[in-house]
Amino acid sequence: MALTMSMPGRNKNKDAKDTATREARDWLLALTSGRATEHDAQAFRDWLRTDSRHQAAFAHQKQLWEGMGPAIQEVVAQGARSRARKPVFTGRRAFLGGALAASAAYLAFKPPLGLWPGVDTLGADYRTAAGEQRRVSLGNALDVDMNTLTRINVDHDAGGPVIELADGEAEIRSGATAAVVVAGKGRITARDATFNLRYIGGQARLCCLSGSLRLVHAQxxxxxxxxxxLRYDDTRVMPPVQVDPAVVTAWRQGWLVFNQQPLAQVVEELNRYRRGRLVLMNEQLGKRLVQARFSLAQVADAERLIRDAYGARVTHLPAGVVLLS
Structure with a gap:
């Protein structure tokens, strides 16, 4: 008869990992229930910070849900086809109900058209909603002005705080103590400087407003x-170019400035500042060049301005979705 020796240290680690997995699954269900509050979000962030295993466990659960998304949708589609062919028994109905619930949880991570924030944004130390701007003071004359739909995390090393711009845009002012900011594959160091950093979709734009900056990158x-x-992504760094800082930081004064940019890019930027979604249905319309200055107070009425300026046809749909054709 074979004997299995118990390894106390290994069992203890396994128990801790199992607990983290179980708690991560519980948080997943709670946050995708549709009933999560801001208090729940703060408790979730606290839970993430208490143990690195929590972060790993939640990331794994999130990955599982994302991987299941297409399969869940296919199950629901198959169920619909099956109901058209034959009666649905109670067990089958219960199974499809579970699949629909799972699909709802998947949508919490992958919201269609970006109509609501994904659950993964709740883990950020600081975040802003669509149209929201806020200031975060981190001490040592280090201030961060966050633009709309921005997420940052703050860690500390021997030299002081290390800011991660996970997504969005921010203006950062550093004092005599060096500020360290990470965005994608770039690590920026600044002392007695002000700069605007934008990191969206893996693309970074780093604009120095005063003083000087240093970017450390794989390149x-x-x-x-x-x-x-200077612009960069994970694999490339573009040479620095001259810019008008007033245009780059216009959002700080409540404006969006577009200089001969395709309407498709303008619409993409406007969507970051408004609830709902503008959707371009006409490729040629999207190529029209825009020279405009939008007040952030006008963004909610952007479809009317586009209609009047470019003759676009406007169709309003539920949930704030607006088709431009």
């Missing part, structure tokens, strides 16, 4: 001086 080390903007 090398780059210095950026005032009124210069």
């Amino acid at each position: 090398g080390v780059f210095d950026v001086v005032a009124n210069r903007e």
Whole structure:
């Protein structure tokens, strides 16, 4: 008869991992129930910070749901086809009900058209909603002004706070103590400087407004001086170019400025500041160049401005979705 030796240390680690997995699954269900409150979101962030295993467990559960999304949708579609062919028994109905619930949880992570924030945004230390701007002061004369739909996380090393811009845009002011900011594959160091950093869809734009900055990237080390903007992604760094800082930071004064940009890009940017979604249905319309200055107070009425300026046909749908054709 074979004997299995118990390893106390290993069992203890396994129990802790199992507990983290179980709690992560509980948080997943709670946050996708549709009844989660801001208090729940704060409790979730606290839970994430207490143990690195919590972060790993939740990331794994999230990955499982994302991977199941297409399969869940196919199950629901098959169920609909089956109901058209034959009666549905109670067990089958219960199974489809579970599949629909799972599909709802999947949508919490992958909201269609970005109509609501995904559950994964709740884990950020600081975040802003559509149209919201806020200031975060981190001490040592380090201030961060967050633009709409922005997420940042704050950690600390021996030199002080390390800011991660996970998504969105922020203006950052550093004092005599060096500020360290990470966005994607870039690590920015600044002292007695002000800069605007935008990181959306894996694309970063780093604009120095005063002082000087240093970017460390896999492609090398780059210095950026005032009124210069440098763009990078995970694999490339573009040479710095001259920019108008007033245009880059217009959002801080409540404006959006577009200089000969395709309407498709303008609509994409406007969507970051409003509830609902503008959807371009006409490819040629999207190529029209825009020279405009929008007040953020006008963004909610952007479809009317586009209709009047470009003759677009406007169709309003539920949930704030507006078709432009």
